[in-house]
Amino acid sequence: MLKELIRIADQQEVTLIAVSKTFPPDMIRRVYDLGVRDFGENKVQELLEKQALLPTDIRWHLIGHLQTNKVKQVASFIHMIHSVDSEKLLLEINRQGARLNRKIACLLQFHIAREETKYGFDIEQAVDLLKRTQQGDLPFISFSGVMGMATFSTDRTLIRAEFTALREIFIMLKSAFFADQPTFREVSMGMSGDWELALEEGSTMLRIGSLIFGDRT
Numbered sequence: 328m329l330k331e332l333i334r335i336a337d338q339q340e341v342t343l344i345a346v347s348k349t350f351p352p353d354m355i356r357r358v359y360d361l362g363v364r365d366f367g368e369n370k371v372q373e374l375l376e377k378q379a380l381l382p383t384d385i386r387w388h389l390i391g392h393l394q395t396n397k398v399k400q401v402a403s404f405i406h407m408i409h410s411v412d413s414e415k416l417l418l419e420i421n422r423q424g425a426r427l428n429r430k431i432a433c434l435l436q437f438h439i440a441r442e443e444t445k446y447g448f449d450i451e452q453a454v455d456l457l458k459r460t461q462q463g464d465l466p467f468i469s470f471s472g473v474m475g476m477a478t479f480s481t482d483r484t485l486i487r488a489e490f491t492a493l494r495e496i497f498i499m500l501k502s503a504f505f506a507d508q509p510t511f512r513e514v515s516m517g518m519s520g521d522w523e524l525a526l527e528e529g530s531t532m533l534r535i536g537s538l539i540f541g542d543r544t
């Protein structure tokens with residue numbers, strides 16, 4: 328399956344992120360050896376432990392809810408933070424970026440699912456935030472696109488509609504705030520159960536765990 332995913336990602340020019348949370352470094356190494364360089368983790372401590380043991384050319388993506396007091400620990404090396412879900416977090420990422428003189432790539436996470444438990448902005452909040460923060464007051468944030476998780480469901484129509492909605496949010500924000508910024512280009516959506524739908528709806532980053540590494544126990 329992994330080789331098939333690598334082939335499809337290449338062909339469609341999307342980024343395949345192997346979500347390695349809960350899996351040990353030796354399993355990550357095997358996936359790395361097949362050519363994958365993008366890996367996703369959802370917990371800072373686990374990410375730090377693995378990062379210390381694995382090749383330095385891995386691009387680490389933080390995909391889980393991030394507490395502001397932990398930004399400092401990943402700011403120097405994180406390739407992209409997919410889970411930016413509050414203004415407070417954005418301000419702290421900017422602050423840590425400033426400390427290191429490093430621009431940090433961030434995706435705005437949107438709440439597109441039915442479940443109440445999933446983190447993320449709604450459109451009004453994000454627009455309000457971007458209106459207030461346009462005039463260069465977040466110089467160490469590289470706004471790179473949007474991220475979302477669909478409802479955990481077997482209803483393909485529902486999942487597709489949620490992915491379409493995220494893609495539309497991306498297009499709207501791009502034209503309203505980032506039209507002149509080529510780095511604002513990613514739509515991070517699609518996991519093991521719904522990646523094909525996500526690709527059809529315009530995903531540029533697939534975050535796939537169990538299909539690559541097996542079931543998490």
Ligand SMILES: *Cc1c(COP(=O)(O)O)cnc(C)c1O
Nearest residue numbers: 346369390518519534535536537
């Ligand atoms: C765990 C996780 C994934 C991958 O889930 P799988 O169903 O194992 O592919 C993707 N995105 C996020 C945010 C996750 O937490």
